Amino acid sequence: MAEYLSFLETTLSAAADAALGFFGKVVPGYKDDDADQVVTEADLAIGRSIITEITRVFPADGVINEEDGDVRGTSAITWVVDPIDGSANFAAGSPLYGVMIGVLRGGTPVAGGVALPAFGEVYLAESGSGVIRNGAALAPDHGQDLSTALVAYGVDVHGTTRTHQDFASLRAVSAHCQGLRMSNSVFDAVMVATGVYGAFLHRNCRIWDCVAPQILVEEAGGRFTDIHGTPLDYDAPATKRAHVYTVLAAAPRLHRPILEVLPP
Numbered sequence: 001m002a003e004y005l006s007f008l009e010t011t012l013s014a015a016a017d018a019a020l021g022f023f024g025k026v027v028p029g030y031k032d033d034d035a036d037q038v039v040t041e042a043d044l045a046i047g048r049s050i051i052t053e054i055t056r057v058f059p060a061d062g063v064i065n066e067e068d069g070d071v072r073g074t075s076a077i078t079w080v081v082d083p084i085d086g087s088a089n090f091a092a093g094s095p096l097y098g099v100m101i102g103v104l105r106g107g108t109p110v111a112g113g114v115a116l117p118a119f120g121e122v123y124l125a126e127s128g129s130g131v132i133r134n135g136a137a138l139a140p141d142h143g144q145d146l147s148t149a150l151v152a153y154g155v156d157v158h159g160t161t162r163t164h165q166d167f168a169s170l171r172a173v174s175a176h177c178q179g180l181r182m183s184n185s186v187f188d189a190v191m192v193a194t195g196v197y198g199a200f201l202h203r204n205c206r207i208w209d210c211v212a213p214q215i216l217v218e219e220a221g222g223r224f225t226d227i228h229g230t231p232l233d234y235d236a237p238a239t240k241r242a243h244v245y246t247v248l249a250a251a252p253r254l255h256r257p258i259l260e261v262l263p264p
Contacts, residue, residue, distance in 0.1 A: 086185025102211025140195030149198025152188035
């Protein structure tokens with residue numbers, strides 16, 4: 001799978017440069033099917049550029065892109081792309097956004113990468129080989145207890161029921177951790193992979209929000225499940241576009257304690 005990492009590094013670096021070129025110059029728009037979700041010209045342009053490169057280099061593979069739909073493939077490989085994760089942050093001028101590309105074989109994440117353009121960082125991972133940050137192996141310390149850990153929790157604007165669930169979970173977790181952080185972007189998941197944060201939770205993710213962060217967190221030694229501790233289901237990924245995932249990404253020793261304090 002070395003060809004995946006080389007491709008991911010090149011493609012994510014180019015996408016990061018493009019994002020920095022757009023940064024501070026975009027006007028937010030809103031998706032037709034979800035008025036709470038921001039989209040910008042950067043999301044669209046970067047997504048199309050990534051798809052062009054994937055289909056050029058890996059023409060048999062499928063692609064799921066958050067912004068522009070899917071490309072049907074004939075192989076067992078599906079690329080899952082989020083050209084700007086944290087679009088509302090990006091449009092507002094916040095540096096807490098990222099570019100994500102994940103690789104599935106069937107329903108299993110096998111490679112992926114995340115660029116954090118504002119920080120000049122590219123993270124790469126493949127199954128069984130750990131995580132690389134800017135060319136160097138990542139060696140995170142996941143030894144903290146929940147009482148000394150920072151925990152990130154992403155909250156989207158949505159209906160009353162889910163909002164009540166989010167705040168019930170926030171109350172429960174905040175009673176046991178050192179503090180809460182909320183970028184509502186892949187930045188939070190990367191902080192789990194690096195060992196800076198102990199965990200990241202979200203109740204409203206799509207497949208493009210999950211695949212790349214999952215391989216990073218797991219290859220860094222963490223756990224990545226739904227908020228009930230169940231593995232995420234990516235089987236037949238082309239059918240999962242509308243599926244809503246909950247996510248708990250955590251240091252290995254914090255995963256179970258967080259599950260135990262979350263409300264049912």
